[in-house]
Amino acid sequence: MTVTARVSFGFWSDRVVAADQLQSDLRESGEQAITVGGENGPPIGCLVVLTQKPQLDLAELGTLARLANRAKITIAVDRHRPGTDDGPPWPRDATLYWGGRYPDLAEVAQALVDLVRPAGLLSSALPAFLPTDRPLPGIPHAGDRHELIAQLRRPEQLRVISLTRDLHDELLRPRRAESRADYDLLRLVRWAADEANRPFISLRLTRSERPSIRPEQPRALDAVLQDLRTRRLVLLLGEPGAGKSQQLRYYDAWAALHSLRQPGDGPLPPGAFCVALAAQPAQPDITMDWLAQQWATVVDPERWCDLRTFLADGGTVLLDGLNEGGMRALPLREWMTRWRDVISQLLGAGATKVVVSCRTRDLVIPMRAPRNETPTEVSLLPLSKDDIVAIATQADPAMARRLKPALDEDGMIEQLYSSPFRLRRFLETGADGIALTDSRLYGMVIAAALLRDFEQDNLHDGLVPDRVAAALRSHYVNPWPVLDTIAVIKALAALAKELTFPAVPGGNARLTMRRSAAIGVLHDALAEAREDPSKAGLALDTAEDFHILQEERGDIRFAHPSLQHLFAAAGCTDAEIVALAEQERQPAVLPGRLPPSYAEHRYEEFFRFAAQLRPDVPRLLLRVDPVLAARAYLAAGPDARRGVDAEIRESLANLLVDEWAPAQRAAIMTALGELGWRLPTPSYRGSEALAAVPAGEWRLGRRGHDDAPETDTDSEPRTIALPGFTIARSPVSNLEYGVFVEAGGYDDKAWWTPEGWQWVTNSRAVEQSVIEWTRRQDNLRRDLGQIVTLLRARRATPASAAALLRFARLSETEIVAYARSQQARPIRYPRYWRRAALNNPLQPVVGVSWFEANAFCAWLADRHGVPVRLPSENEWEAACLHSLGLTDSADVTGTHGNTLAAGFPSTTPIRTYATEAQQRSRLPVEMLGNVFEWCFDYYAPGHHNRRILKGGSWRHEPWRAHPAYRGRGDVDAQNDDLGFRYVMEDAES
Numbered sequence: 001m002t003v004t005a006r007v008s009f010g011f012w013s014d015r016v017v018a019a020d021q022l023q024s025d026l027r028e029s030g031e032q033a034i035t036v037g038g039e040n041g042p043p044i045g046c047l048v049v050l051t052q053k054p055q056l057d058l059a060e061l062g063t064l065a066r067l068a069n070r071a072k073i074t075i076a077v078d079r080h081r082p083g084t085d086d087g088p089p090w091p092r093d094a095t096l097y098w099g100g101r102y103p104d105l106a107e108v109a110q111a112l113v114d115l116v117r118p119a120g121l122l123s124s125a126l127p128a129f130l131p132t133d134r135p136l137p138g139i140p141h142a143g144d145r146h147e148l149i150a151q152l153r154r155p156e157q158l159r160v161i162s163l164t165r166d167l168h169d170e171l172l173r174p175r176r177a178e179s180r181a182d183y184d185l186l187r188l189v190r191w192a193a194d195e196a197n198r199p200f201i202s203l204r205l206t207r208s209e210r211p212s213i214r215p216e217q218p219r220a221l222d223a224v225l226q227d228l229r230t231r232r233l234v235l236l237l238g239e240p241g242a243g244k245s246q247q248l249r250y251y252d253a254w255a256a257l258h259s260l261r262q263p264g265d266g267p268l269p270p271g272a273f274c275v276a277l278a279a280q281p282a283q284p285d286i287t288m289d290w291l292a293q294q295w296a297t298v299v300d301p302e303r304w305c306d307l308r309t310f311l312a313d314g315g316t317v318l319l320d321g322l323n324e325g326g327m328r329a330l331p332l333r334e335w336m337t338r339w340r341d342v343i344s345q346l347l348g349a350g351a352t353k354v355v356v357s358c359r360t361r362d363l364v365i366p367m368r369a370p371r372n373e374t375p376t377e378v379s380l381l382p383l384s385k386d387d388i389v390a391i392a393t394q395a396d397p398a399m400a401r402r403l404k405p406a407l408d409e410d411g412m413i414e415q416l417y418s419s420p421f422r423l424r425r426f427l428e429t430g431a432d433g434i435a436l437t438d439s440r441l442y443g444m445v446i447a448a449a450l451l452r453d454f455e456q457d458n459l460h461d462g463l464v465p466d467r468v469a470a471a472l473r474s475h476y477v478n479p480w481p482v483l484d485t486i487a488v489i490k491a492l493a494a495l496a497k498e499l500t501f502p503a504v505p506g507g508n509a510r511l512t513m514r515r516s517a518a519i520g521v522l523h524d525a526l527a528e529a530r531e532d533p534s535k536a537g538l539a540l541d542t543a544e545d546f547h548i549l550q551e552e553r554g555d556i557r558f559a560h561p562s563l564q565h566l567f568a569a570a571g572c573t574d575a576e577i578v579a580l581a582e583q584e585r586q587p588a589v590l591p592g593r594l595p596p597s598y599a600e601h602r603y604e605e606f607f608r609f610a611a612q613l614r615p616d617v618p619r620l621l622l623r624v625d626p627v628l629a630a631r632a633y634l635a636a637g638p639d640a641r642r643g644v645d646a647e648i649r650e651s652l653a654n655l656l657v658d659e660w661a662p663a664q665r666a667a668i669m670t671a672l673g674e675l676g677w678r679l680p681t682p683s684y685r686g687s688e689a690l691a692a693v694p695a696g697e698w699r700l701g702r703r704g705h706d707d708a709p710e711t712d713t714d715s716e717p718r719t720i721a722l723p724g725f726t727i728a729r730s731p732v733s734n735l736e737y738g739v740f741v742e743a744g745g746y747d748d749k750a751w752w753t754p755e756g757w758q759w760v761t762n763s764r765a766v767e768q769s770v771i772e773w774t775r776r777q778d779n780l781r782r783d784l785g786q787i788v789t790l791l792r793a794r795r796a797t798p799a800s801a802a803a804l805l806r807f808a809r810l811s812e813t814e815i816v817a818y819a820r821s822q823q824a825r826p827i828r829y830p831r832y833w834r835r836a837a838l839n840n841p842l843q844p845v846v847g848v849s850w851f852e853a854n855a856f857c858a859w860l861a862d863r864h865g866v867p868v869r870l871p872s873e874n875e876w877e878a879a880c881l882h883s884l885g886l887t888d889s890a891d892v893t894g895t896h897g898n899t900l901a902a903g904f905p906s907t908t909p910i911r912t913y914a915t916e917a918q919q920r921s922r923l924p925v926e927m928l929g930n931v932f933e934w935c936f937d938y939y940a941p942g943h944h945n946r947r948i949l950k951g952g953s954w955r956h957e958p959w960r961a962h963p964a965y966r967g968r969g970d971v972d973a974q975n976d977d978l979g980f981r982y983v984m985e986d987a988e989s
Helices: 016-028 058-068 102-116 145-152 165-172 180-192 195-200 221-225 244-260 288-298 307-312 322-327 332-348 385-395 397-409 411-417 420-427 438-455 466-474 487-500 515-528 533-545 561-570 574-589 604-613 617-622 626-639 644-658 662-674 734-742 754-760 765-782 785-792 798-808 812-822 850-864 873-884 916-921
Strands: 007-013 033-035 044-051 071-078 094-097 128-132 160-164 205-207 233-238 272-276 316-320 353-359 376-380 549-552 555-558 690-693 696-700 718-722 725-728 932-938 946-950 967-970
Touching: 007 016, 007 058, 016 033, 016 044, 016 102, 044 058, 044 102, 058 071, 058 128, 058 160, 071 102, 094 102, 094 385, 102 385, 102 397, 128 165, 128 180, 145 160, 145 180, 145 244, 160 165, 165 180, 180 244, 205 221, 221 233, 221 244, 221 353, 221 376, 233 244, 244 272, 244 316, 244 353, 272 288, 288 307, 288 332, 316 332, 322 332, 322 353, 332 353, 385 397, 385 411, 385 420, 397 411, 411 420, 420 438, 438 466, 438 561, 438 604, 487 515, 487 533, 487 555, 487 561, 515 533, 515 555, 533 549, 555 561, 561 604, 574 604, 574 617, 604 617, 604 626, 617 626, 617 644, 626 644, 626 662, 644 662, 690 873, 696 873, 718 873, 725 873, 734 850, 754 850, 765 798, 765 812, 785 798, 873 932, 873 946, 932 967
Parallel strands: 007 033, 007 044, 044 071, 071 094, 128 160, 233 353, 233 376, 272 316, 316 353
Antiparallel strands: 205 376, 549 555, 690 725, 696 718, 932 946, 946 967
16 A cells, blocks of 8 residues: 655745745755645645735636645735735635745744644634635536535545535525524534634643643544543533633534535434523523524424424534523522533433533532433643644734743733633734733724724724824723723723623623613713714624624624623722622622632622722722632732732731631632742741641541441551651642642652652553553454444444444554553643642642652652651541541541532632631641542552542542541542642651
């Protein structure tokens, strides 16, 4: 068999000299680059099209379409920006603009390399559609739907498809689908119409059972949902702007394409239906009936099928925005509980899968599928620096060059632009400066839109006066002092306040408004600003043109919740901000309720923007809610009023003295951790970091109980005398462990056992992976019929079933090669080290193996000159009893820590569950619940790779949080509820 090598860069150009020089520049940097053309040839990794003239003729468009269908990525190097010509656009994945100067081609070459290196970042499995008035020479042309479907079913799976302009316009026109093929075509073509979607398709997704120790390769949601390990309920988690909605819409279009490509006589794959939960009314209607109403807005049930039939046929339902309840009449916990019931109904009605997107920190209840099956959790990781630079390069290479050094110098800038939503908005500005907060970033976006409108004949009738436009240009990096003077901005701020603020304290927000009512609000706001109120309709149209507002079936809403909160904050007085904080604080005093500033503050983004726009806001909030003041201060970035952080820390620390409710303590400790407050360590207030356990006799183990469903889970009953010893009062925190990481703990062999060093350098990982994959392959080979069973049960798609067959046929050499490719890098830090929900400095470190815990102890011993080690099981149980004021484990009753029953969505900061007695007497804290802790002891004779775990955790039932409970873990286990504390053998302490 002959294997044709893929070409890195293939060139087509109407500028031969420029193309030759660009190819030469690429070759000098070690890349392959050749000229391509004609009907046949090798596949092209990246097609580069360098054009001089503003319009291409039909023959040239046909050539480009044929070449693009042989390529993985298509990038244009163009001298003409959008809007400078009326010629038909030709599809591309990215566009680089070149000013025509030959010395600049070296920078273009570097930009090409930056775009292609993040593998898969710009590639898309979906085709692009090229509407033309006449057929293109040499490629098929679709004049109607049947011809378009035939092109989609071609075996070579075209990346560029030509169709008539009339057909394209018809498919973009809003209407209800009347058949399965009609439904699929409408979704696919409407997605492809927005080329700006393409760079943000393949993001970095990680499953909860495979947390990111190494950088994930970019991929899209379809790759996750085709995985046989993926369960029927999938949670897509991420921070605001992480790309959750876009991933769902992309998968919706991908499912449409997958359906259209099936032969007409074959079984159709399950379809997909995407619903934005933000469309819920202010008084929620959380029922299957409401979903059926939404289905009827996109499908004609009488001509095709209703929602029940769609579900019975195995459809997949995509629910976007499970956290959208925060601004409505229902508390977030009740909102999610009701949707959990509806999700169960969807799966019970036959849905193959239900995919739910949610902001990570807002998932305040555990989600379950029928039969209590846990969902598959998929998290969207932030964009990496390489991702940011690659996407910025596509928009403007000069902007990318300015952004790259800023990302290297300031981690806060990387964090700001790691959100796809914020990055996309920033790139639209074409700004020379770099915004340092999200309010400035959005301000630059709005200012850029206003200036473009002003400079292009001022299409919106003088809404931006000459003097204001000049001021915007000179205040581009922070345009809000100027924006606040513009009448249309003031009017939109008034509308945002109407939609955001509750009508009554603690009530619900409106979120949407009928068009006539919105014009009325804008009319009154313009009149109050002494502007012409008759321009209210024009102001609304302007906001829609600038993508600030959008209209859906006569309802006006802001295009994104962040924009709504930003405009509301811009339009508020200090008194209104304080009044809202006081109103929202009241429910927090109810017993057992998490304070809103911890996990579910529905106005947190509003207060963050307010702090960025007004430096005094954190100090104003301090007397109302110190936790909220802390979060606002941290969000304010360089605009924060310095000095108030010390006041906030002092206020929070004072609250801890008399506050013992875990929910409130968790909120306070979380804020303190983000503000840099420290827990005692052996190096810092050392005597407070350690607890002395006195010598004595201890009755350990448990003597029978009825609440544990498992047997043989307790240590054996025994009475034992122990000498006194000194143990860490708390589990090791992220902050404490971070010192070990930063000191090069993973690079110094001196701290690791021989087995641990093999593990941390991954020298054993390939062998272990080969053993595991070979075992799975043997199980599959013994019963290949299970693949058919999975297909019949709709737990596998035809594509995933084919992948299983390919896996069954892999040779041992191929398995070894795959294992090496997956285990190429050594471990540099604990698992979950970068997981936002688990990385507060005061949370216990998790994801540490027994090897890592021992290495930390060895490093700490060297640092302090005394022996440090993991506790034995007897020592751990005795210390736990001592912390409770007991000497017999049979006397332990009740729940003493953060377990599954507490409802926290993650670990809580250390000392959240500390009692007044433990604090007063400096006893050990957090020994039950929160995290399992490693002990030094073997779990059982002969099990040298398995050690004892104690204490229970936030992920497990309360009955495990007992001193006698004995868990077990392999020495290389790195679970998200697995930490440790140490014994320091120093009598003086």
